[in-house]
Every structure is written in structure tokens, then in C-alpha cells.
Amino acid sequence: MLPLFGCDSDELVELNIDPTQANSLDWRFVFTTGQVWAAENRYVNGRVHLNLCSGLIQQTATLSVGPERASGDKYLRHLDSFNAYMDRVYETSMKPIAEVIRQTGADGLNPEMVNLHHMAQVLYILPMHIMTDLYGNVPYSEANRGVEGIFFPVFDSQESIYKDMLAKLETAANTIGSGADDVGSADLFYGGDMDKWKKLANSLMLRLAMRISNVDPGTAQSFVQKAISGGVMESNDDMCFINMSSGPSQWFNQNGLSRALIPDDWGANQMMGKTLVDWLQERNDPRLGIWGATGPWGGPYNQVAAEQVGLPNGLEPEDLDGISRAEEEMMFSRINPALLDVDDPFILMTHAEVELLLAEASLKGWNSGDAGDHFNNGIRSSMQQWTVFGEGLEIANADVDAYLAANPFDGSEQMVGEQLWAANFMQWYEAYASWRRTGFPELTPVNFIGNISGGEIFRRFEYNTVEVASNPNFQAGATLPDDVMTRIWWDVN
Numbered sequence: 001m002l003p004l005f006g007c008d009s010d011e012l013v014e015l016n017i018d019p020t021q022a023n024s025l026d027w028r029f030v031f032t033t034g035q036v037w038a039a040e041n042r043y044v045n046g047r048v049h050l051n052l053c054s055g056l057i058q059q060t061a062t063l064s065v066g067p068e069r070a071s072g073d074k075y076l077r078h079l080d081s082f083n084a085y086m087d088r089v090y091e092t093s094m095k096p097i098a099e100v101i102r103q104t105g106a107d108g109l110n111p112e113m114v115n116l117h118h119m120a121q122v123l124y125i126l127p128m129h130i131m132t133d134l135y136g137n138v139p140y141s142e143a144n145r146g147v148e149g150i151f152f153p154v155f156d157s158q159e160s161i162y163k164d165m166l167a168k169l170e171t172a173a174n175t176i177g178s179g180a181d182d183v184g185s186a187d188l189f190y191g192g193d194m195d196k197w198k199k200l201a202n203s204l205m206l207r208l209a210m211r212i213s214n215v216d217p218g219t220a221q222s223f224v225q226k227a228i229s230g231g232v233m234e235s236n237d238d239m240c241f242i243n244m245s246s247g248p249s250q251w252f253n254q255n256g257l258s259r260a261l262i263p264d265d266w267g268a269n270q271m272m273g274k275t276l277v278d279w280l281q282e283r284n285d286p287r288l289g290i291w292g293a294t295g296p297w298g299g300p301y302n303q304v305a306a307e308q309v310g311l312p313n314g315l316e317p318e319d320l321d322g323i324s325r326a327e328e329e330m331m332f333s334r335i336n337p338a339l340l341d342v343d344d345p346f347i348l349m350t351h352a353e354v355e356l357l358l359a360e361a362s363l364k365g366w367n368s369g370d371a372g373d374h375f376n377n378g379i380r381s382s383m384q385q386w387t388v389f390g391e392g393l394e395i396a397n398a399d400v401d402a403y404l405a406a407n408p409f410d411g412s413e414q415m416v417g418e419q420l421w422a423a424n425f426m427q428w429y430e431a432y433a434s435w436r437r438t439g440f441p442e443l444t445p446v447n448f449i450g451n452i453s454g455g456e457i458f459r460r461f462e463y464n465t466v467e468v469a470s471n472p473n474f475q476a477g478a479t480l481p482d483d484v485m486t487r488i489w490w491d492v493n
Helices: 010-014 027-040 042-058 069-073 079-103 114-135 158-175 193-212 217-230 256-261 273-280 325-331 351-363 371-389 396-408 413-423 428-438 465-470
Strands: 241-244 346-349
Touching: 027 079, 027 114, 027 241, 027 256, 027 346, 042 069, 042 079, 042 256, 042 325, 042 428, 069 079, 079 114, 079 465, 114 193, 158 193, 158 217, 193 217, 193 346, 193 351, 193 371, 193 428, 217 256, 241 465, 256 413, 273 413, 351 371, 371 396, 413 428
Parallel strands: none
Antiparallel strands: 241 346
């Protein structure tokens, strides 16, 4: 028996391999997971994207009084809504992407996956910049490093976060496509099209550079020009969105924003806001016929633009003689249910936004292109992007031409800012950030009883309560005081 103790045969080695455990991972599919979570999280979409952001910038309104449905409309404190983005997005979307970045980096298991590594850098920044835009200083350099034993990450300054994100986008834009690895169908945005990923990296660089244009114009101008030189989105074919699915269940693969607006689900009662509807009608804007509809959920719907009525912000049923939900649906416009199927696309960045940012950059002297041409191109793309949601959502070139003729560009940053606000309909994270940066449109706040901001629109969100209570680095690095009226670094307008 003694010789057997020294045996090292292949057969005995195989006995130590657990056949139920994976010995390697295809990081492309972990990347896919991060893409899906960027869109499907209805908990976050309902409480933050819809409840807070869309109400604060007055594109939606609600007669609900409880803060779970009305904190953005009436400036009420709702801890779940304040907590949600920080609580969920680090864990769901950003954690798998961070692991892809780690394992495809120089010290990872698959450093040869160069394209995937830099695509993941871009993908990580998509939710990361929203995180810092909502809260201010947040964990960044030490975030998602629990596998390294970092359980209480430091809070980085927003300035340092922005400068690092811009640098990573520059590197990504210059590197994507140089590797031998093929991402292919694992990429749910562009099907592995490296040219489109380079355009996304540069377009996101343009967004972030313009975001800091008021606080650090030198850095902003430099990166705006790098983005333009590298090549940004050129048409709606370059728009960044992910097609969602109706299955396998309501908890997986479905559009989180749609789920948040379906009455028998999270059931938000947001209607189209009067500020937005009036703005569109004053300009005879054909987008209102795409975005708005009156009638009970399930139809029939009236989509005649001239007959849409927006709900004023800051009201409760008693202000309208105690009307019922059924009466509200017949009186005021809701978001067109054709845009709210659970398998509808979730948009992350549009060509329309890019063109309008280029128009603003031209007005600042940072872009040699004609501001008026970029402005008109942005409106055209905004009006015609909705065909990705299905048939019957087209706006003809002739109708766009008529709108542009009736609403000519006057060369002002106000006109660009207002169109940015409108073009980011259903991209309310971006609309909220753009409004804080530009100040346009000029919104009239409400002063609902019990509000926490003194009747002013929030400038940021309060931090996740668990992070405040448990992270010993909070006091040293957070944006303080932790109040909705404390401005973040780039918000100096």
C-alpha cells in the first residue's frame, strides 16, 4: 500500500476537480450582464429616474401625495428614492463590469481581451457619472474592490472622478478596435461593432466635458475638441440603446422604466407635466403626438397633439375637486403606452444630444462646425429617433422642416439648453443634470406643504443611509452638508 501514497497520476488529480463549478468564465457574458442591469432595474428606474428626476425637471407630474410617488413632484423626502441608485447600481450593473475590467486588465486572467477591457471602461462610466451627478463626491477609486478586502471605500472628489473618467474615455476611444478579441453578440448595444463603440466613447466624453464647462472651462474645451476629433455619433444609427425582452419573467430582462409606469406593477401615477406639454404646444412640436396620450390604461387613446393637457406640478386631488384616477386619465395626458412595452428599448445616449452639445460647443468657440446646423440636426434626430419603439411613431422630414422653419435658431445658449431638456425626454437622469448645468428652461418651483427644500428644486440627492451610518470615510470625503440644496462641484450656474 505504501507506494500509493506517493502516486500523482492524472486520474487522481481529476478527482480533485469539482464538476459542478466553473473553472473559467467568459468575460464577454459578464459584460452582457452589466449591460442588461443598466436598463432593467425597475426599483431604481421607478424611484430615481421617474419619481425624482422626471418630476424635478417638470416633464412629469402626479396627484399622488405620498413621497414614494411624489418626492420629485413635491420636493418631499423619500429615503428609498434617495438610497436607490447608490444602494443598487454599484451592486447590480457596476460590480460585474468592474470585474470584467479587472480580469481583462494587465494583471487579470485575460489581458489579451483588449477591446472588451476598454468597452467595459466605457460601460462602467455610463452609470458611474450618473452616480456622481446625483450625489456629488462618491466612492470611485476604491469602489467595487471588495475582493481586495476594501469594504469601506473612500469618497473621491467629484473633480477627481470627472478627470479620471475623461482620461479613461480618451484611452478607450483611442484603443477600442486595436485588439484581436471579438465581442460579437455578447454586446447588446452594438453587436460588437467597434466603430460604434469608439463613437460612444467620444460622445460620452463630449457629454462629460460639457458638464464641467462652467467650472473648469479649460479642461472642458480640451476634451470637447478631443471628442470631436476622435469622432462622435453621426446619426440615429449610432444611438446607444438596448433592446429589452418580455421574458423570462417580470424580474428579468424587461425595461425597468416601462415596468415602473405600468399601473398593475410599481404603478407610478405620473402624467405628462404641464410645463413640458405647454412648451411643446407653444412651438407646435410634433413630438407631443408621439409622447402623449389621454385615456385609461389599455385605451382607447387620444394622441392629437393640440388636445393634450399637461398636469401642473405640486397638486393633490383636492386641488381639482377631489377627482378620481379615472377622471385624471381622461383630463390629463399620460406618457404614450406605445413607448412603455416591457420589451421596448432602453435608451442610454442619443445622437440628438450629441448634436445639441456640438451646437453649444460651437457657440463657445470650441467647435468649428456651424451652431445652427448642429442645432437643426439635433432636433431632427430627436424627432425621428422614436421609430426604434415600433411602427406608427414616425415624424416625416416635411414635418421636421416645417417645425424648424417656424422655430428658427436664434443663436442663444438658452434655445440649445431648452432643446436639450426636451430631447432628453425619458432620459431624465440626463435632463436633470443638463437643467442644473444650463439653467434652461427656467422652471417655476412649487412649494408643497412639508417639502424639504424651502420650495426649491433639489440640486442633489441625500446619500444612502447605510453608507452614511457605516462607512468611516463618509465625513472626511462626502459632499456636505448632506442636504438636497448643497451644490455638487460642477453645479455653479
